[in-house]
Amino acid sequence: MKMFQLHKCYVDQITAPIILIDTPPGNQCDEVKSQRQLSTALEIEERFNHTGPNDYSHRHLSICQRTSWSPLQVTQGLLELFVSKHNIDGSFWDLPSCFYRRNEDVEINFCLPVTVNRTSSSIEVLYTIRYPELKASDGKWAIRQSGLYYRFDGSTGQTVSVLFSPTPNSVAHQKVKNFLLGIDCNSKDLLASWYIHECLFTAYIPNWRQYIAYLECKLLPETSTTFTTFIEEPLRVGYDNLSSLASLDSQFLQASTLLSHGEDVLRELCSILIEEGLKSKAPGILDTLDNYRRQSVVCCRTAAFLQRRAQTTAQLLADTLSFRDQILAKQQNSSMLQLNKSAVFLTTLTLLYLPASFVAVNIFRYELL
Numbered sequence: 001m002k003m004f005q006l007h008k009c010y011v012d013q014i015t016a017p018i019i020l021i022d023t024p025p026g027n028q029c030d031e032v033k034s035q036r037q038l039s040t041a042l043e044i045e046e047r048f049n050h051t052g053p054n055d056y057s058h059r060h061l062s063i064c065q066r067t068s069w070s071p072l073q074v075t076q077g078l079l080e081l082f083v084s085k086h087n088i089d090g091s092f093w094d095l096p097s098c099f100y101r102r103n104e105d106v107e108i109n110f111c112l113p114v115t116v117n118r119t120s121s122s123i124e125v126l127y128t129i130r131y132p133e134l135k136a137s138d139g140k141w142a143i144r145q146s147g148l149y150y151r152f153d154g155s156t157g158q159t160v161s162v163l164f165s166p167t168p169n170s171v172a173h174q175k176v177k178n179f180l181l182g183i184d185c186n187s188k189d190l191l192a193s194w195y196i197h198e199c200l201f202t203a204y205i206p207n208w209r210q211y212i213a214y215l216e217c218k219l220l221p222e223t224s225t226t227f228t229t230f231i232e233e234p235l236r237v238g239y240d241n242l243s244s245l246a247s248l249d250s251q252f253l254q255a256s257t258l259l260s261h262g263e264d265v266l267r268e269l270c271s272i273l274i275e276e277g278l279k280s281k282a283p284g285i286l287d288t289l290d291n292y293r294r295q296s297v298v299c300c301r302t303a304a305f306l307q308r309r310a311q312t313t314a315q316l317l318a319d320t321l322s323f324r325d326q327i328l329a330k331q332q333n334s335s336m337l338q339l340n341k342s343a344v345f346l347t348t349l350t351l352l353y354l355p356a357s358f359v360a361v362n363i364f365r366y367e368l369l
């Protein structure tokens with residue numbers, strides 16, 4: 001993102017809480033897992049100063065937007081503090097750059113691809129996904145965006161993650177929180193933290209089928225009406241239906257594009273998990289992500305098919321309206337031709353009778369004189 005746009009990603013004053021969840025290591029399992037709602041850099045710095053580098057097995061930070069078009073509820077200084085305290089790679093800043101204040105539909109279909117950074121002992125993974133979500137306020141669907149940063153250090157067994165959500169208390173945030181607070185601190189499975197990726201996709205991938213079905217329900221009446229319309233009869237469709245079909249075409253195209261990105265992310269994650277040895281150690285998460293990848297493929301194909309159907313219907317409707325306009329123009333031309341014939345007939349009569357009438361009038365006037 002360009003430097004002049006960086007200020008659009010953050011706020012000067014935080015109005016929504018930032019959630020910090022620390023999962024203690026196995027040797028501190030007598031301690032209760034901590035969840036803190038932090039709103040200032042001082043609170044975060046105090047938290048960091050009172051915990052050592054080995055006092056957690058998984059540290060998770062959850063940051064949200066107030067709305068999808070508003071900046072993140074975090075100050076730039078606070079996020080820089082978190083990054084510096086955990087020695088996070090500079091590519092991390094690509095994530096918050098996707099969440100900024102918008103006044104128009106700019107980059108509403110842009111998705112950050114999977115970015116992987118490896119060292120001798122650690123791996124970093126970060127990406128964003130877009131998905132449909134039904135708004136509880138008005139019952140309408142909206143396209144949302146979430147982002148996830150994940151780092152696992154094999155030498156220490158520690159994990160650091162950051163979730164960027166479009167709204168406070170998002171579904172993904174709740175699932176991640178329940179997952180982290182439910183981890184058994186006596187567990188020796190250091191790979192359990194990878195399940196945070198499954199939490200994110202479990203929250204949103206199932207929405208795609210419902211969203212596409214919703215769009216299809218809007219398309220079917222338009223298709224049925226258009227295909228049962230005859231040019232000779234009064235039309236039940238018009239140019240407003242053509243606008244509706246164009247809108248549906250755009251929405252189906254958007255759905256297939258975003259689903260294609262989701263499929264790419266899931267494929268990359270499965271590849272990373274295999275490289276990290278989870279195929280044999282934790283096959284459950286690999287199977288789940290691969291199943292979500294297959295669902296994305298099916299939904300993408302469905303959206304592409306419905307888009308072509310919307311295009312075909314729109315083309316048929318445009319042709320029907322064009323032919324109807326031609327018929328109306330032909331009828332108007334016929335009427336004008338008939339009027340012209342009547343005018344010619346009247347003109348002929350005038351030419352035949354007007355001279356005789358003129359002579360008769362003059363004779364009559366002469367006799368009177």
